[in-house]
Amino acid sequence: MSLLAEQRRDVIVEQVRARGAVRVSELAEHLGVSDMTVRRDLDVLARRRLVDKVHGGATAVGEHSTEEPGFTAKITRELEEKDAIAAAAAGLVEPGAAVGLSAGTTTWRLAHRLAAIPRLTVVTNSLAVADVLHAQGAESRGTTVILTGGVRTPSEALVGPVAVAALESLNLDLVFLGVHGMTAAAGFTTPNMTERDTNRALVDAGQKLVVVADHTKWGTVGISTIAELGEADVLVTDEGLAEADRAVLEGEVDRLIVAQPGHPGAGTTGGST
Incomplete structure (x- = not known):
């Protein structure tokens, strides 16, 4: 599959989500391709759970761009993949580093992984992240945890002008960014516009940006863009991401790491260096 095919599928997903339902004939006319090409694209998108394929077209599935699932609702989703991503991402951190976690x-x-690395300075706007580092005894290994202030969101983030002000004067070695969705057209996105501002301030505070996102985030679009794909120095994802989607990301990010669930710390890398 070519890059053009992936761009076309991004358009289809955006059309379906914007309108709720779209007919094959309408998509074919809009994209300038055959009905058969559209049907094949819908088959791919349906397998990725990005649309529901129905007779003659497709309907929207899943969350809208402004819907923000709660932390407890997301905590068990793709858990094995997230653990593998975390193991691979932790391998990028050296003792004594200053890191930011969204x-x-x-x-x-x-x-959970960073708690074992000594002498870190961890800046986060996440109550859950701060709690884990404390519970895992990170302070006893010389780690300092700095929690921004702000207004609490359903995803347990602290956001708003207080959080932004706390981040604006900082200089971090690495920033790890979790995202709601990512596409070639929209970049890395969030369903919360206020959280976008806080995450953007966190991104700007880092010398190096590492995005951690499992394969289900590809094709999902939140209402507000945090950063373009090309701003990521490293993207850590899992092996559930389709080869064609990997190709798109390898053309945008400096380095793509594909972590392998079930093999902690293992993964394959691609992209430019």
């Missing part, structure tokens, strides 16, 4: 269940899993 809120999210993948960064929460990463916090």
